[in-house]
Structures are given as C-alpha cells and as structure tokens.
Amino acid sequence: MDKLLIDGGVRLSGKVSMSGAKNAALPILAGTLLATEPVQIRNVPHLKDVTTTIALLQTMGAEVTVGDRLSVEVDARNISRLEAPYELVKTMRASILVLGPLLARFGEADVSLPGGCAIGARPVNLHVAGLQAMGASVKVENGFIKARAKRLKGANIMFDMVTVTGTENLLMAAVLADGVTVLENVAREPEVLDLANFLIGMGARIDGAGSSTITVHGVQSLGGTEYTVLPDRIETGTYLVGAAMTGGHIRVEDTAPETLDAVLIKLREAGADITVGDNWIDLDMHGARPTAVNVRTAPYPAFPTDMQAQFCALNAVAIGTGTVTETIFENRFQHVLELQRMGANIRLEGNTAICTGVERLTAAPVMATDLRASASLVLAGLAAEGQTLVDRIYHVDRGYERIEEKLLQLGATIRRVL
Ligand code: EPZ
Numbered sequence: 001m002d003k004l005l006i007d008g009g010v011r012l013s014g015k016v017s018m019s020g021a022k023n024a025a026l027p028i029l030a031g032t033l034l035a036t037e038p039v040q041i042r043n044v045p046h047l048k049d050v051t052t053t054i055a056l057l058q059t060m061g062a063e064v065t066v067g068d069r070l071s072v073e074v075d076a077r078n079i080s081r082l083e084a085p086y087e088l089v090k091t092m093r094a095s096i097l098v099l100g101p102l103l104a105r106f107g108e109a110d111v112s113l114p115g116g117c118a119i120g121a122r123p124v125n126l127h128v129a130g131l132q133a134m135g136a137s138v139k140v141e142n143g144f145i146k147a148r149a150k151r152l153k154g155a156n157i158m159f160d161m162v163t164v165t166g167t168e169n170l171l172m173a174a175v176l177a178d179g180v181t182v183l184e185n186v187a188r189e190p191e192v193l194d195l196a197n198f199l200i201g202m203g204a205r206i207d208g209a210g211s212s213t214i215t216v217h218g219v220q221s222l223g224g225t226e227y228t229v230l231p232d233r234i235e236t237g238t239y240l241v242g243a244a245m246t247g248g249h250i251r252v253e254d255t256a257p258e259t260l261d262a263v264l265i266k267l268r269e270a271g272a273d274i275t276v277g278d279n280w281i282d283l284d285m286h287g288a289r290p291t292a293v294n295v296r297t298a299p300y301p302a303f304p305t306d307m308q309a310q311f312c313a314l315n316a317v318a319i320g321t322g323t324v325t326e327t328i329f330e331n332r333f334q335h336v337l338e339l340q341r342m343g344a345n346i347r348l349e350g351n352t353a354i355c356t357g358v359e360r361l362t363a364a365p366v367m368a369t370d371l372r373a374s375a376s377l378v379l380a381g382l383a384a385e386g387q388t389l390v391d392r393i394y395h396v397d398r399g400y401e402r403i404e405e406k407l408l409q410l411g412a413t414i415r416r417v418l
Helices: 022-034 048-059 093-106 125-133 164-174 190-201 233-245 261-269 305-316 334-341 371-383 394-399 403-409
Strands: 003-007 013-017 039-042 063-066 072-075 108-112 137-141 144-148 156-158 180-184 205-207 213-217 226-228 249-253 273-276 280-284 321-325 345-349 352-356 365-367 387-391 413-417
Touching: 003 371, 013 403, 022 039, 022 048, 022 072, 022 093, 022 164, 022 190, 022 233, 048 063, 048 093, 048 394, 093 108, 093 125, 093 144, 093 164, 125 137, 125 144, 125 156, 125 164, 164 180, 164 190, 164 213, 190 205, 190 226, 233 249, 233 261, 233 280, 233 305, 233 371, 261 273, 305 321, 305 334, 305 345, 305 352, 305 371, 334 345, 334 365, 334 371, 365 371, 371 387, 371 394, 371 403, 371 413, 403 413
Parallel strands: 013 249, 039 226, 156 180, 365 387
Antiparallel strands: 003 387, 003 413, 039 072, 063 072, 108 144, 137 144, 180 213, 205 213, 249 280, 273 280, 321 352, 345 352
C-alpha cells in the first residue's frame, strides 16, 4: 500500500496548475448516459474515482475512449446493462449518480445502495424521494435500489436538506421527463452549475442552475456535445493552505478564483496576501506564520466542508486559537486524532474542533481515513519538523491528481514509497 514520505520545514514556492474538478467530472460522466450521440469531455482529472466511473460506464455497454490532454469520449448509444454493480459502487459512492440518467433514458435502473463511509452514514433517501415524486417506483432490496418508470413526469420537488449529488441526480432525471420539474432548495455548488451547462450543451432546457431553484423543461432526447470541466476549487484551496501553513509564496494557475470566495476570505483573515486574476491566484505569506481563524462549514457559497480538514491543519500551526465547526457531516474529524499525534493542541467539543496553534508540529507516522483528511495530513507533514509518513494514501489518489509531483514543483521534499 503506497505511502507518502514528507520532509517538513520547506516553504512552498513557485507555480502549480490545477486539474479539472473531480466533483464535476463524476456527475458529467454519469450524464453521458443520457446522450444518443457521442460526447467529448475535456479537462478530466486523472483520478481513481474517474477511472472507476469510466469502468462503470463500460460495464453498462458505453464505449469510452480516453484521449490525450485528459479528454474522454463517451458513446452511450448502445447501453446494454442498466445496473451499477456492488463491486464498483462499494469503491465509490458517487456511482449513485447513474441512477437518475438510467431511469430518465431507459425507465429502469438497479444501483447498489452506496454504504456509508468514514465521514458519515450518507443516506440517499432524498435522491429516492425525488424520483418517486417524479412517478418512479423505487424498491430497496438485497442492497440494491431498484427503480422503474415508464416515463418520469415533471414534478415540484422541495429538498428537505441541501444535497449536492441529490440535486445532480434529480436534475439529470428531469431533463428527459414529461413536463416541467421545479427543484427547490437545491445545491448551488459550482459543480452543479457545470453539470447543468454540460446538459444544456446536449440540448437540455434548464433555468436557474447555481441558484436555490432550478426549473427544467423535459425534452424527448439529448444529443452529443463537447464540454470542458471546470477547475477543481478544492484542489486549489488545498495548495493555497499548504503555502499559508509553510509561510510560502505560490501562484495557482488554471483555476477559477470566483468559486473560492469563502476560502479566500478566510486565508486573508489568516494573514495571506492574495492577488487574483481571471484564472490564477497568487498567495504570499512573506515568510510569516498564519493567524488562527474560525470557520463554519455550510452549503455553497458558504465555507466548503471539503476544506474543513485543511483548515484544521492550518490552525494547528497558526498564531492564536481558532475553531472549526462542521455542520454537514456527522463524523468528519478523523484527521484531528492524527494531528494530535503530530503535536497539535486540538480538541473536539461536539462538532467543533478548537485548536491553539503550535510553532512547529512534530513528524510522526500517520494514517489517512478519507480523502480530505489525508490531504490535511500531507499539509501537516509539510509544516512539521522531521519526516512524516502518511499511510493509506489511496484516499489522496482519489481526489488529487499527481499530488507529489505538484508539491515537488512547489519545492516540497516528498516522495511516494511502497
Ligand atoms: C458531495 O457529496 C461531494 N461529493 C462531497 O465531496 C462533498 O463533501 C458533499 O457533496 C458536500 O459538499 C461529490 O460531489 C461526488 P450531500 P454528497 O448529499 O452529494 C445528507 C469530497 O471530498 N443527505 O451534499 O454525497 C448527507 O448525509 C467529497 O470530494 C441526506 O441525509 O453530499 C450530508 O449530511 C466528500 N440524504 C448532507 O446531506 C440524502 O439523500 C450533505 O450531503 C442526501 C444527503
């Protein structure tokens, strides 16, 4: 099992280019199931979750060609299997995103029920309730969601909670439904808007994506399109935090600064000198330690839960005391125990991590438990005294393309060991 070996104490400096957003590429790849002609997708990140999704599409009969420059062509004209098998779904919860497209286009879908994961139970009841509101009959048996619908009907759906993939699943179900669907209290994440723009490119009629209410006028079928995935805002934020923690100065390129407002506000509060261009962000700490900040996660455009672990790591080496409150997932503080083992003065009170920064963390062998927790441990290793070994970094590989290569580019001393 791969590990990352990091020699801490190096200030990150230089330029680094971002990859396409994992959480946009996954729903967009699922959305190719809706198309009756081939679809070209560009800026697809080379990640484990992407290759898993491609494998899933192929088991259903889609022809997928991975080209150069991270482009992927999907031809879903001859889908022969309307099932997402357990062995694939268990490795990636986002497989649930094929449910809406399969049901919308073929009237049938058997998708293995995604289990929980390290950060929480992560039920999909809102996905199912929305499809039932559109006329689908949905049974959950033998660990599978079995959905059937002659043709989905437009409906008015109010989400009890903001759910990103729930919004995406119902959006993809609605584009081929008979009539108008109004989705209220939807997720406003940039990745939802990216999916909507992709679907519009295929001929879908969608209004309001990016706001709290989306209106969809169903159409008979969707054609092909070419689409470029937006840059990954969480990858961007992760490298910016790395520079803030090490007193460095970096420039992140090929990114979308307008998708990171809440994160940039907090980094400026932490003392970072930040300038922004159309597709780049420059962060300079002028060699200083960051100042501790208070963050509270909430649905977009508020502070993203996917940046929570990284800010726990920042507070661990900051001047003063900061609080990090997690309101989205019930168990997303696995990284706190590992940061404590690196000397962080951090404790949990309910869903809040209270941390008083220390001058230097001390290197230790640590273990990743989920994608963003693993990223926070890599960042902590960069700022620690000595050599940190981060184990189980398959979690990192799910969400960060070529992480050690990009960190080496920024001057870090890091290598992958078996
Ligand atoms: C998406 O997960 C992201 N994954 C997550 O990113 C991200 O952390 C999360 O949104 C929140 O922003 C992808 O986009 C592939 P939710 P998702 O449904 O859609 C509850 C990463 O690190 N809920 O918005 O699964 C749920 O339990 C990953 O890249 C229900 O109760 O999250 C949670 O408490 C981790 N019933 C809250 O809503 C439902 O039917 C928000 O979850 C659906 C959700």
